[in-house]
Amino acid sequence: MTDRYGADVLTGDWRAPRRGRAQQVEAQTGLVVEDVDTGWCGAVVRVEKAGGMQVVHLEDRRGKVKGFPLGPGFLLEGSPVVLTAPTAERRAQVAAAKQAARRTASGSVRVNGQPARVASGSRIWVEGRHDAELVEKVWGDDLRVEGVVVEMLDGVDDLAGEIRRFAPTAQRRLGVLVDHLVPGTKESRIVAAAEKVSQHVRILGHPYVDVWQSVKPARLGLQSWPVIEKGRSWKHGVLAELGWPHTSQTDVALGWKKILSSVRSYSDLEPTLLASVEELIDFVTVP
Template sequence: MVRVEKAGGVHVVHLEDRRGRTRGFELGPGFWVDGRPVTLVPDRSAANASVAAARAAASRTASGSVAVAGAPARVATGSRLFVEGRHDAELVEKVWGDDLRVEGVVVELLDGVDDLAAVIRDFAPTADRRMGVLVDHLVPGTKEARIVDAASRVAPQHVRILGHPYVDVWQSVKPARLGWERWPVIPRGTSWKHGICAELGWPHASQADIAHAWKRILGTVRTYADLEPTLLASVEELIDFVTVGDQPLG
């Protein structure tokens, strides 16, 4: 047997004899192997492997966790995961939303971190009411680093503050998803998001344009594999932190 192909809507197998001559036959009955009649059928191993892969993918959430089929959203626990803005929240929801609903963790918006210490005091975290905070552009020597350093002292046992080094959460999406090798450097004095939209050739005159641009970028994210490892590590650690010892509200 030298090859199998589909011709005219039927599968044809090409057999080679001892003299090297080949001839095509339609797959099906009428063949003999070791003196016994056999029926030849198309090889389905590739198709079966594809189905198995699809089933395995369907059994995982976008974050890579094992999906819990049919599980209802858990009653919200006392702990919370805080993020800086709406775009951060939408990205966390897209990748970790299924996991957070199973764990009963609610994501809340901070609208910036300038008053982070006050937010922590107002939330009043405890052992059963933990607080995780994801901060943008958390780099040594920055304003954000100084704010986090001070805020971390408010309730160090019950608050975990982590971040990523990117100017904006947009940058945590791998640039390859947008056809780039790396995110472009936007000159000082130019709004970073406006600069990115300009590089992409997208409209950026209004806030509505910026919001639409983010929707397009978010639409390229399929799973955790489309995000940078630094963001993944921080979000996963924060989720682990806020789901330890939590009890549902009620």
């Protein structure tokens, strides 16, 4: 028998919007959506908390970025969506953070739970306090695992004599890191004489006037380190060029503290210094 009134109009999802009900979609970077209220269309560039709420930032085709409250009110390919926090990206960020935590500042695999090791007889010498602090910050974890102590020389003028007094052997090796080690300099002549003292010593260096220069200038927002004329204190001159206090030794110490704090890992240092320090560590630790 034919139903003259047809189907019940109240059955089914009769209240559904014309474009369908909104589906939840993660606000992944690069996802292109449109804000319903303003018509703004753009790609997701980031999601962040602001003013106690989560905000999604959309970049339009002209490169302009605008923020919107995360949640309903967006269209994805014409269909309504509710944007949610990008949990997949967060998981990736957490995983990356955990991976980074497994590495030391030098990039080596971190060793956990190892008992304190008695210092070996081998040593690495550096010219001054700033060199020692930089080596400690980047390679300190590795050196403690190997039981290698870094000591300050306070200059290399009597390097050959210091090596004789140390009396290195095959089981008690010595590595030396020298500043401004370039051909024709006073340092190169000192090193040439010192290398003749023992076969169990290795002397390497970097070409920079001071170890400060081994920090990539970009870490301080610079294109390059300032050039300081001869006859002027290099460190005081650099601080003056940077617009930092530069009249006293305290100013120098505070300036170095600021530079050192910009170093996060080996990637913030120039390759020349990295190669020299890594080779010295290998020399004093590998049988």
